Amino acid sequence: MHVTVSHLAKAYGALWALRDVSLDLPPGEFVALLGPNGAGKTTLLKLLAGLLSPTAGDIGFDGHKFRYSDTRHRSAIGFLAPGEHLYENLTVRENLIFFTSLYKQYGAVSRIGAVLEEVGLKQRSEEYVATLSSGMKCRLSIAKWKLLDPGMLLLDEPYGVLDGNGVDLLERFLRAQRNKGSVLIMASHHVSRALSLCTRALILHQGRLTFDETRQQPWHSLTRAFGEFMPHGESWNS
């Protein structure tokens, strides 16, 4: 999927959460979306997901303007927010069956068992989501998007409370999606992890795009641009 964003802006009343953001993201692009709290990262992700309507600007998928009412566009968008977007009073398996059916991916139903095995939830498949720990809910979110296989995956703090094994699982999944040609945009405060995976980094500050570069080694410009947002005495490894 090829994603284009032109002069995108979003205002909440008099407050501009995002201003004049333009991007061109070819298939397989993995974007690390960085910035301090309140920079507009989640707003940008929600605009791309169609969960917010822009005040100005356009989003395009494969050369076609993104229309909120177009179900084909929406079926190509994934939004991984760990532990969210799951029904607590449905079982693990019921959640996956519900969402695969909603996305009309009926063939994916037969893969549910295998995917649950991969994310380590096979033994808990008949338990209610409410009984799972936060880390397990993160794993279930990964399982959901593994089954739905979207053309563009938006990730909002995807590491959540994942343990080491869970982080490996997530990163394996993200690399596989990138290799398939999906566009991935990850907003995260785990800067070094995000940068180790990405092909491009964006920095948002007060709603404006202040940095947009493809991956470099070493990445001195990013160090300079992002340095002011890092906690005192901390650094990231490029």
Add this chain to the structure above:
Amino acid sequence: MEFLSQAVLLFKKDLLLELRRRESLLTMFFFGTLLLFVFHFSFDLAPDRIAEMAPALLWLAFLFTGTLGLAQLFEGERANHCLEALLLSPMDRGAFFVAKTCFNLVLMVLVEIVIIPLFWILFNLPNWELVPDLFLVTLLGTVGFCVLGTLFAAVTLKARARELLLPLILFPLMVPVILATIRCMEAILRNGELGDALPWLRLLVGFDVIFLTVGVLIFDWVIEF
């Protein structure tokens, strides 16, 4: 066909969640029963006033219990940002509206199945043979209530005092439905048939069809963030 299969999928999910939580149905049932007992102790229905009083009292109970159900209608989606997950999906929003309306209708009908006979027993009313006809008219009124109620439950979804706001907006708009249903029920209780109340029945059917169609068409806009 796709529209219907999505509506059925969403409806089954709501039904399954309700069977597990049992929050809406039990609350509505107990509140409705409680209201009937309050009416029973407050009013003495003389035989000559049955046709005049019974429909109004019954609909008062349906309105209040129905409003309780409407307040809970989107609670399953509010938790864990599930509404966001649904809006993100390629689901047809019209199907979502139909599923929610049908789910609300099922809850209200289940409550009415208990409340109407209980009302007859508590007030020791005759004419049990009229109950099925009354129930059919009530069903048409309930469809109108559920259609409009679902629409406005979605409109007030993000409002802070939505439990207060919903009846304030909904009840005035429900006047045609309530009036038409009560007139039809009154005619059945007086004459054993609709007779002169047929235009009210037409109004009721028209209201149901128009607002169901409008709901399906505009729900996309109503539910948008």
